[in-house]
Amino acid sequence: MNRHNERYSRLSKMGSIKRSCIFLLSLFCLFLIFGSFNGSDLLGAQLPSGRKANPSENILLVAAASNLRFAMEDIVDEFGKAFQTEIQVAYGSSGSFTAQLMAGAPFDLFFSADEVLPRKLISKGLALEDTLYRYGTGRIVLWVSNGSAIHPEREGMKALLHPSVHKIAMANPRHAPYGAAAVAALKNTGLYESLRARLVFGENISEAAHFVRKGSAEIGILSYAHAVSLPLKDDGRFWPIPATSYPPLNQGAIILQQSRNVPLSKSFINFIIEGLGREIMKGYGYKTQKDSR
Amino acid sequence: MNWDAFWLSMKLASITSIILLCIGLPLAYWIARSSWRWKFLIEAVVALPIVLPPTVLGFYLLTAMGSRSFLGRFYQEMTGSPLAFTFGGLVVASIFYSLPFTIQPLSMAFSAVDECLIQNAWVLGRSRWMTFLTVILPLSYRGVITAFILSFAHTVGEFGVVLMVGGNIPGITRTISIDLYDQVQALNDQGASETALFLLVFSFLFLSLVYFIDRKKDRKRVTVQFD
Structure with a gap:
């Protein structure tokens, strides 16, 4: 059987409308694929650490307990203005973050809603040892x-x-x-x-x-x-609710072992426990103090 | 509307569906043609993600990708970083999650091809490989398109697995459905309703395209009868 004939019959069987549909669909896919890899994004998303490419590493990835969401948004704005950095925050429950961090989640800092979970991460060797900071007490x-x-x-x-x-x-x-x-x-x-x-x-x-x-x-x-x-x-x-009816919600923050930018992480924590961030925390009703352990 | 998250979803869905098509074509062909006694077990495994709660799949994937498992450690030693919470990890998770949506349309289309045509091709001296390329595949092209679109759409709509394996990291694993969840949590009603509406319209247009491709053939059959 002639190869040319066979191909011809196959094409005519499909019909021109269907062929144009397939053409459109493949065009659409190509558009999606190339459209979504804009610039260095392709490289960035697949860097070994899973971070975007950033030569200065002037970026922090923060995991924060949900109760912090509104205070943290204000703090990140102010800190970004003062230090010219980009801080990306993911919010969730402290327990979920602890589980994710144990599975290797690439965060620099973890702001928990308690001090038990950060201690657990320190004891597993996932966080820097001397970095448990009590940044506020919630209500x-x-x-x-x-x-x-x-x-x-x-x-x-x-x-x-x-x-x-x-x-x-x-x-x-x-x-x-x-x-x-x-x-x-x-x-x-x-x-x-x-x-x-x-x-x-x-x-x-x-x-x-x-x-x-x-x-x-x-x-x-x-x-x-x-x-x-x-x-x-x-x-x-x-x-x-009167603070006497439940154990105090002392909230601890830690710097994680894999952090690529420990000095910046430290200055972010300092900004919260003694800088402008402390005022913002107070405004959201957190009790703050300076002592860190 | 967070366009970064949208493009991330599109990238994830297109990479996933292309890889799935590469895995799916041979696997579906085998399922459609094989008469192995224990084939039903393989079919059940392939269909599992339809039935399993995403949390079960997410739990196993996270355990397998974590630095404490053999696979996770192996990957980490090869590439220098863990697989969980990266874009690559999401692709792996999505491949498992959308596998049945590729395999089922494909294997149904392959088994619908007339056995006589296949055997004729063999009798006329075509190899199995050429028969697949020149007879089976052209006759089941609609199954291929459906498989591609369904796995694409299913990956865009993925939520539970991505949340567990990806961890909602902005720009890296925060896909559009996770972004909507995040906006709800931020009590940002306007942003959430914009994203939800966008996703609704997008999904509707996408499915309309699938049924539009289907519609043409049905209609032609009807007109032939009335002529």
Whole structure:
């Protein structure tokens, strides 16, 4: 059989419209492939360390507990202005970050919501030994949206027993320290057993805030920093849970062993514990102090 | 709308679907043509990612890529860096995650090819390889296109696995679906709704293209009948 004939019959079988479809589709794919590799991005994304190419290494990759989101955004802005650096922050629950760091996640700094997880990372040899800094002590609050019939600012913890409360949003106590503090506060006031079935858990404190803001939950146990943040402060009312009813949320930061820029990491931490960052942290309701261990 | 995240998703999806097509063509051919007794076991393994929660796949991949596993250590010694939390790690994860969406349309298309045509080609002296290239592949080109588009779209829509294996690192592993999740967490309603709407329209246009390609043939068959 003639090879030329065969090819001809194959092409005619496919029909011109289908052929043009395939042509368009392959054009589209080429466009996507080349469009997405803009400039040095191809090299950058596949550098051994998984970082973008940056000759000066003037860039920090930070893992931060969710309660820090709003304070950290302000701090990064100010720090970037003062030091001409780029700081990229990923937010999540401290427990998830600890698991990711143990699996080799390429962060320079880790701002946890407690001090237990950073110590664990130090003991595993993943963080620099003398770098556990207590950068702030957090607080938890009861938060309801503006239109709610629940009044935590008058009733305190009893507001949780209000008949309109079907769901109480909080962070997952298994891996988020703010969730663990919320459970401790409930246990301390003797409400835990009776309210247990109404608790809904966000992956982290931000997800819990999202639940209660959208009305999926009537009341939430959130961080003070979330309650006074720009998206939430005009939307609702809050009542700080007395600090005596849960173990203090002392938050620790560490510099990780694989950090490529330890001096810059140190100056970022210093900016937060004694520089302008400290004022920003205070503005979001964190208690701050200078001592570092 | 975070365009960096969008382009990252596009890059991930196109690389993944091209690699998947290279793996998928021989594997699907084997599944369609083989009469091995234990073939059903291979088919079940290939279909697993459809049934498994992404967290299960993410957990195993993270364990396998981590510096404590044999594979992770091997990769780290070869390249000097761990595979988890890099773009390369995402590509590996996406290949596993989207594998069934490549294999199933391909093997269905291959087994729909008339056995007589294949045997005729053999009788006329074509090798198996040439028969595949000149008879089976042209007759199942729609399966190939469907496989490509489905694996592409499925990779763009991937969430759980990418979050576990990639870790939401801006510019490196923060794909468009992770970016949407991040915007929700930042309580940024406007950004989140923009991204969500964009993804909805994008997916709709993409699937319309798939069904447009399908539509042509059906319609032609109908007109032939009425003529």
